[in-house]
Amino acid sequence: MGPERELFWKIGPGWLFYALAALAVGLLLVGTAAHLQLWMKSSLKGKVAFSREALKQTLSDVFLGLRVLKGEVAAGIMHALIFWGFLVLTIGTAILLVHEHLSSFLVGTSHLAFEVAMEIGGLILLGGILWALVRRYVQRVPRLERRLEDALVPLWLLVVVGSGFILEGIRLASQKPEWANWSFVGAWAAGFISPGIAESSYPYLWWGHALLSLGFVAVIPFTKLFHILGAPAAYYLHHSSEVSIKASLFSRDLAQAPVNEDEVAPETGEAALDFAETPLNLADIAFYDACMRCGRCVQVCPSAGAGEAFAPRDFIQATIRALWKEHSRVGDIRLFTKDQVIDPKVPWHCTTCAACLEVCPVYGAAFEAVSKKRTTLILEGTGVPDLMNQTLERLFNYENPWVSSKREKAAWTKDLDIPALTKDGKEVDFCYFVGCTTSIDARTQAIAKSFSSILKHAGVSFGVLGEKEPCCGDIARVVGEVGLFEEKKMNCLDLFSRYDIKEVVTSSPHCFHAFLNEYPEKNFGVRHYSLVLKELIGQGRIRFKTNGKRTAVTYHDPCYLGRHNRIFEEPREVIRSIPGIQLVEMDHHGADSLCCGAGGGRMWQGKELDGEARMSEIRVREARATGAELLITACPLCLIMLEDALKTLGFEKELRAMDLNELVLSSLELAGNNLM
Amino acid sequence: MKEPKIIVCAKQIPDPEAPFSNVSVNVEKKEVVVDAPDVISPYDENALEAAIRIKEEVGGKITVLSMGRKVSDTVLRKTVAAGADALILLEDAAFERLDSRSIAFVLSSAIKKIGEYDLILTGRQAGDWDSGQVGLILAELLGIPSISLARSIKIKDDSVVVEKLVPVGYEVVEAELPALVTVSNEVGELRYVARTKMMALLRRPISIPKWGTKQLELSVEALNPVQLMELCPPPDMRRECVFIEGASSDEKAGKLAAVFKELR
Numbered sequence: 001m002g003p004e005r006e007l008f009w010k011i012g013p014g015w016l017f018y019a020l021a022a023l024a025v026g027l028l029l030v031g032t033a034a035h036l037q038l039w040m041k042s043s044l045k046g047k048v049a050f051s052r053e054a055l056k057q058t059l060s061d062v063f064l065g066l067r068v069l070k071g072e073v074a075a076g077i078m079h080a081l082i083f084w085g086f087l088v089l090t091i092g093t094a095i096l097l098v099h100e101h102l103s104s105f106l107v108g109t110s111h112l113a114f115e116v117a118m119e120i121g122g123l124i125l126l127g128g129i130l131w132a133l134v135r136r137y138v139q140r141v142p143r144l145e146r147r148l149e150d151a152l153v154p155l156w157l158l159v160v161v162g163s164g165f166i167l168e169g170i171r172l173a174s175q176k177p178e179w180a181n182w183s184f185v186g187a188w189a190a191g192f193i194s195p196g197i198a199e200s201s202y203p204y205l206w207w208g209h210a211l212l213s214l215g216f217v218a219v220i221p222f223t224k225l226f227h228i229l230g231a232p233a234a235y236y237l238h239h240s241s242e243v244s245i246k247a248s249l250f251s252r253d254l255a256q257a258p259v260n261e262d263e264v265a266p267e268t269g270e271a272a273l274d275f276a277e278t279p280l281n282l283a284d285i286a287f288y289d290a291c292m293r294c295g296r297c298v299q300v301c302p303s304a305g306a307g308e309a310f311a312p313r314d315f316i317q318a319t320i321r322a323l324w325k326e327h328s329r330v331g332d333i334r335l336f337t338k339d340q341v342i343d344p345k346v347p348w349h350c351t352t353c354a355a356c357l358e359v360c361p362v363y364g365a366a367f368e369a370v371s372k373k374r375t376t377l378i379l380e381g382t383g384v385p386d387l388m389n390q391t392l393e394r395l396f397n398y399e400n401p402w403v404s405s406k407r408e409k410a411a412w413t414k415d416l417d418i419p420a421l422t423k424d425g426k427e428v429d430f431c432y433f434v435g436c437t438t439s440i441d442a443r444t445q446a447i448a449k450s451f452s453s454i455l456k457h458a459g460v461s462f463g464v465l466g467e468k469e470p471c472c473g474d475i476a477r478v479v480g481e482v483g484l485f486e487e488k489k490m491n492c493l494d495l496f497s498r499y500d501i502k503e504v505v506t507s508s509p510h511c512f513h514a515f516l517n518e519y520p521e522k523n524f525g526v527r528h529y530s531l532v533l534k535e536l537i538g539q540g541r542i543r544f545k546t547n548g549k550r551t552a553v554t555y556h557d558p559c560y561l562g563r564h565n566r567i568f569e570e571p572r573e574v575i576r577s578i579p580g581i582q583l584v585e586m587d588h589h590g591a592d593s594l595c596c597g598a599g600g601g602r603m604w605q606g607k608e609l610d611g612e613a614r615m616s617e618i619r620v621r622e623a624r625a626t627g628a629e630l631l632i633t634a635c636p637l638c639l640i641m642l643e644d645a646l647k648t649l650g651f652e653k654e655l656r657a658m659d660l661n662e663l664v665l666s667s668l669e670l671a672g673n674n675l676m
Numbered sequence: 677m678k679e680p681k682i683i684v685c686a687k688q689i690p691d692p693e694a695p696f697s698n699v700s701v702n703v704e705k706k707e708v709v710v711d712a713p714d715v716i717s718p719y720d721e722n723a724l725e726a727a728i729r730i731k732e733e734v735g736g737k738i739t740v741l742s743m744g745r746k747v748s749d750t751v752l753r754k755t756v757a758a759g760a761d762a763l764i765l766l767e768d769a770a771f772e773r774l775d776s777r778s779i780a781f782v783l784s785s786a787i788k789k790i791g792e793y794d795l796i797l798t799g800r801q802a803g804d805w806d807s808g809q810v811g812l813i814l815a816e817l818l819g820i821p822s823i824s825l826a827r828s829i830k831i832k833d834d835s836v837v838v839e840k841l842v843p844v845g846y847e848v849v850e851a852e853l854p855a856l857v858t859v860s861n862e863v864g865e866l867r868y869v870a871r872t873k874m875m876a877l878l879r880r881p882i883s884i885p886k887w888g889t890k891q892l893e894l895s896v897e898a899l900n901p902v903q904l905m906e907l908c909p910p911p912d913m914r915r916e917c918v919f920i921e922g923a924s925s926d927e928k929a930g931k932l933a934a935v936f937k938e939l940r
C-alpha cells in the first residue's frame with residue numbers, strides 16, 4: 001500500500017459523524033437564512049442584477065484581501081494567514097471526503113502533496129490566529145475591542161487547529177507509516193507521543209476535534225464569523241450598485257418615491273411618508289451585518305478622534321442591532337450581542353467626511369448610515385437639535401444657512417464689475433456659482449474676490465447669478481432633510497435652465513459634490529475652481545511673478561474635494577506651479593486627510609457636540625508641525641474652521657490660513673489688486 | 677380622565693428671525709416693513725409643542741386657532757403637519773391691527789363657538805409686537821383660570837400642573853380644568869416639520885373652516901383697532917473693533933485712556 005490515509009481509523013460509526021455534520025451545516029444554513037431574511041425585510045425593494053464586473057471585483061477583494069491590507073499591513077497579513085489557512089483546511093477536508101466516498105485519488109504522490117498542503121495550511125492558520133491574539137491582547141491595538149466573543153472565536157479556532165495536529169501526531173505515532181515525515185508538523189508532534197497512549201486516546205480526541213470543527217461551522221451565522229459570508233455579499237452589492245466610491249448619501253428613490261395619495265391618512269398625511277421609513281438598501285444592510293467591529297473607522301474618525309461621543313463602529317452596531325430587533329421574526333440570532341444605548345445626539349456628530357469609508361474592509365460608509373438615521377429623525381421631527389432646526393428653517397426661507405438674506409449674496413461684487421448673468425444676458429464661458437458661505441461670510445468673500453481677479457487676469461469670461469443665486473441644498477442633504485434638498489435642487493435646475501447655464505464652477509467643494517453627484521437630472525457641466533486654476537496654468541494663461549523668497553505651504557484636503565471626489569492632485573499641482581512655493585505635507589493628507597469639523601452640517605451646530613478637543617484645532621496643530629507658513633485649503637468652510645482654530649490656539653503669527661485662490665492671486669505677475 | 681381637548685392660539689407674523697437687512701422702519705407711516713416670509717409666532721410654536729407632548733402622553737385632540745386679516749393656510753398647515761388635529765382660521769378685514777382686548781374678544785367668541793375644551797394654550801407674547809396680553813384677557817373673558825409663563829405643562833387628573841417661570845426660578849402652579857396657560861420658550865422648540873411631510877400635507881385637501889365676523893356673529897363696532905402713538909427706528913447698533921497697538925502696556929493704556937477721553 002502506497003501513501004494514503006484511513007479516514008475513520010479507529011472511529012466507530014461514520015454515520016454519526018455525518019449526522020452531526022448535517023446538523024452543523026443545517027444550523028449554518030438556518031442562521032444564514034435568518035440573516036438574508038433580515039436583509040430583505042429591512043431594505044428597499046430592489047433587484048440585485050448579475051454583473052460580471054462586480055463579481056470579478058468581489059473575487060479579487062475576497063482573495064487578494066487588499067481592502068483588509070490597505071493602510072494596515074500587519075492586520076492585513078494576519079487576516080490573509082487566517083483566511084488562506086482556513087480556506088486550505090476547509091477545501092482539504094472536503095477533498096478528503098470526496099476521496100473517501102467518490103473516487104480514491106489521494107494515493108501515492110498526490111496524497112503526499114495533499115498532506116504537505118494541509119500541514120502548511122494548518123501552520124499559517126495557527127500563525128494567523130496567534131498573531132491576531134497577540135495584536136488584541138498583548139499589543140492591545142487601541143482600535144480593537146476585547147469582548148468575550150473576540151477571545152472565544154480565535155481560541156476556538158486555535159483549539160481546532162492544535163487538536164488537528166495532535167491527532168495527526170497520534171495517528172502517525174501509532175501507525176508509523178514510512179511517509180510520515182511528509183506530514184512534518186504531525187511527525188514532529190508524534191515524537192512526543194508513546195504509541196500505547198496514542199491508540200487509546202485517539203478516538204476521544206478525534207471526536208473532540210470533530211465536534212469543535214463542526215461546531216465552528218455551525219456558529220458562523222451566530223457570531224462575528226458571519227463576515228465570512230457577509231463580507232463577500234457586501235463586496236458584491238457594493239460593486240454592483242451604481243453608487244461607487246463617489247458616495248451618495250441616500251438613495252434617490254427615497255426623495256422621488258411617488259406619494260400614494262390613497263394611503264394618506266386623512267388628518268396628518270402620515271402614511272404618505274411610509275416610503276421614507278426604510279431608507280436602506282441591500283448594500284447598506286450587508287455592510288452593517290458584515291461589520292466585525294475591527295474599529296478602523298473609529299481610528300480614523302475625526303469626531304471620535306476629538307473625543308466626541310461618537311464612534312462609527314458603535315453606531316453601525318447599534319443600527320444593525322435595532323434592525324434585528326425590528327425586522328427579524330426571531331429577534332437577534334447573534335450570540336454575544338446586547339442592546340446599546342445610543343444618545344439621540346449621536347447621529348448629529350458625524351461630519352460625513354468619508355474617512356470611515358476609506359478604511360472599511362467591507363466598503364462600509366458609516367457616514368451614510370448616519371445620514372439615513374438623520375433622515376428618520378428629521379421625519380420624526382423631535383430629535384432634531386434646535387440649532388439645526390433653525391438652520392433648516394433659514395435655508396428654506398432665505399436660501400442660505402446663515403443669518404443673512406438672499407439679497408446679501410451679491411454684496412461682495414460691489415465695485416468689482418462682475419457680470420451678472422441674470423441681467424446682462426452675455427455669452428460667458430461659465431457661471432461662477434459662488435455659494436452661500438462664500439457670498440455671505442466676510443472672510444470667505446475673499447475667495448470669490450480673488451477667484452474673480454484671477455479669471456479676469458487670465459481673460460476668462462464668466463458671470464454670477466448674484467442675488468438670484470440659490471442654495472444648492474447640500475446642507476439639507478447631509479443632515480437628512482431629503483425633501484428640502486429636492487426643492488433646492490429643482491430650484492437650481494430651473495434657474496440654470498432659465499439662464500441657459502451649461503457650465504458651472506463652484507467655490508465650495510460641497511456645492512461641487514452636490515451638483516456632480518446628487519443632481520442626476522442635470523444638463524450642465526460642473527467643476528470646482530481648483531480644476532479651472534489648474535487648467536488655466538496648464539494653458540499658460542496665468543503668469544506668476546518670479547520670487548526670490550521661498551515660502552513653505554501645506555495643503556489641507558477638503559473632504560468633499562478629496563475623499564468624496566478624488567481631487568487630490570489638481571490643487572497640489574496648482575500650488576507646485578507657483579514659483580518660490582514649496583509644498584510640505586501634513587501627516588494626514590490626501591485620502592487620509594483629517595476633516596476640519598465643518599461638514600455634515602456641523603458648521604451650524606452648537607458647541608454641545610464638541611469633545612475634549614476641536615477637530616479644527618487638531619488639524620491646525622498638525623499643520624503647524626510641518627513648519628509651513630501658510631495653510632492652504634480650497635473650501636470656504638475649511639477656511640473658516642482652520643482660521644478660527646489658528647486664532648483660538650494663538651498660532652496666528654506663525655501660520656496663516658489661506659484659500660488656494662488667495663495664494664495664486666498673491667503670486668500673480670501684475671497683481672494689480674489690493675487683496676493681499 | 678378623558679382625553680383632553682386642547683386649543684392652541686397661533687398668530688401668523690412676519691419672521692422675527694428675518695435678517696436685519698430685510699427689516700426697515702417707516703417712522704412717518706408708523707410701519708415696520710418686514711420683507712420676510714410669514715411664520716407662526718415662535719412662542720405660539722412653543723405652545724403647540726407643549727400641546728403635542730401632552731397629546732403624546734395622555735392622548736387628546738388639538739385644535740389650532742389663528743386669527744388675522746388674512747391668514748395663510750400654507751403657513752398654518754405646519755401646525756397640522758407637526759401634530760395638531762384641526763385648524764380653524766379666523767379671517768376678516770375687520771381683524772386687522774386690533775388691540776389686545778379685541779383680539780381676545782374675537783378668540784373667545786370662536787372658542788365659545790367650538791364649545792368643548794379643557795385646556796387653552798397661547799404663546800407668552802406674540803413675536804411681532806410682544807404685548808403679552810391676549811392670553812390673560814382671553815382667560816378673563818372665558819371666566820377660566822390662567823397661568824402665565826409656563827416652562828412645563830402636565831395634565832394630572834382634572835387639573836393642569838404648570839411650572840411657571842419667576843425671576844429666580846420657577847413655581848409649580850396647579851389649576852382646575854378648563855384653564856388657559858401662556859407658554860414660554862423654555863418648553864422647547866416646535867419639533868421640526870420635514871418638507872416631505874409638509875408637501876404631502878399641502879397636496880391633499882383638508883377642511884379648514886374660516887370664520888369671520890359673520891360666522892362669529894360679532895359686530896365690527898365691538899372691535900377697536902390699536903392706536904400706535906409713536907414708532908422709533910431701532911438704535912444704531914453698529915460696532916467697531918479697534919486693536920490698540922503699542923510697544924509697552926503703558927503706551928497701550930495711555931492710548932486707551934485717550935480713546936475714552938475722546939468718547940466722553
